[in-house]
Amino acid sequence: MIALSRNLRHFRLLLAVADTGSLTQSAALANVSQPAVTQAVTKLEKEAGGPLFDRTRQGFFPTPRGEAMSARLRRAFDRLDPALTDIAPRLKLTATWAQLQALVAVHETENFTLAARRLGLAQPTVHRAISHLEKEAGRPLFDRTAFGLVPTRATSALTQAVMLAFTEIDQAESDLADLDGGEAGRVVVGALPLSRSVLLPRALARFRDQRPNHPVRVIDGAYDELLGDLRRGKIDMIIGALRSPPPIGDIRQEPLFDDRLSIIAGPGHPLLDRKGLTAEDLRSWKWVVPRIGAPSRAHFDAFFAETGLPDSIVEAGSILLMRELLTQSDHLGCISSAQAQAELAHGLLHEIDVTTRWPRRPIGLTYRGNWFPTKAQALLLDLLRQGAQDITL
Incomplete structure (x- = not known):
């Protein structure tokens, strides 16, 4: 069972070793001791199910497992770090996974008590996490109003980046499990009305033949709600009528067939x-x-x-x-x-x-423009494309 502990510092140390091929250089770049780097890599290898690096006299070289994990981590930090830097460069060094998790919960609930309940934590714990982020940022992340905690624009941008980074880590677990023929992660589909009765059921039946144990979740909803969840990484794809023009530039639309x-x-x-x-x-x-x-x-x-x-x-x-x-x-x-x-x-x-x-109106797939699907997600995409070829109107 692949289950990565969400330790951002360990993730950054892993990437440093992948970049430099050296524990010593990685320790110097991160301003930590070499044993700290060794401990981080060893812990992640245990969680990842096998060696992430080949140790040679010439240095450390990523194994296929290490390459898969490093690729996902780079994508995660490519989303997270610019948003952290926009608020305060120091946050790249100090923000923890738990603090960012609290940020997402408070952003979505606009209330410390409700956020704590969602996370299964005490309210002071969540309050302390946000206070620490605000102290490091040197400014409030939420406006305190009579109606609740209202996020600033920068906070909303950071929250979206955090959620997308979280999604990449989840998909890292799926990629690692695939290397061993196992299952991790899940496919989440946003289904508009047409897809629920035509295209999606057939594709899911074929998907289940090939991946009998891989979790799949189908979320019904209005387009605007599904689009918001797609852009935040809560769902992987939307199936249904495409919009013309596309409502925002960070998504991609792929036509599958024309309907009337x-x-x-x-x-x-x-x-x-x-x-x-x-x-x-x-x-x-x-x-x-x-x-x-x-x-x-x-x-x-x-x-x-x-x-x-x-x-x-x-x-x-x-x-x-x-x-x-x-x-x-x-x-x-x-x-x-x-x-x-x-x-x-x-x-x-x-x-x-x-x-x-x-x-005629185009029916198809909507997904994030920079999305890199897991093998399970890619399989469902291919089955949807194949199934669309069988539809005749």
């Missing part, structure tokens, strides 16, 4: 036998449609641009809710053709014939 909208109804609906229906024909009916802000909702609104929107609208992204409402009433639904594919194929719902030609 369908207007659907339950069995026996009065409009099923009619052809070439227009917006005027459909405006007076009751509707179930995606929430405002979703790309499909923009297409729905454009369809009724000249006549005005229907007066009776239920906003929902769930195909299950829509199916039940349509089968129990004369509501009409507007939804992705791919998302409704199973219901249409089994005759649970039926497509209404309309005059418009719906614009």
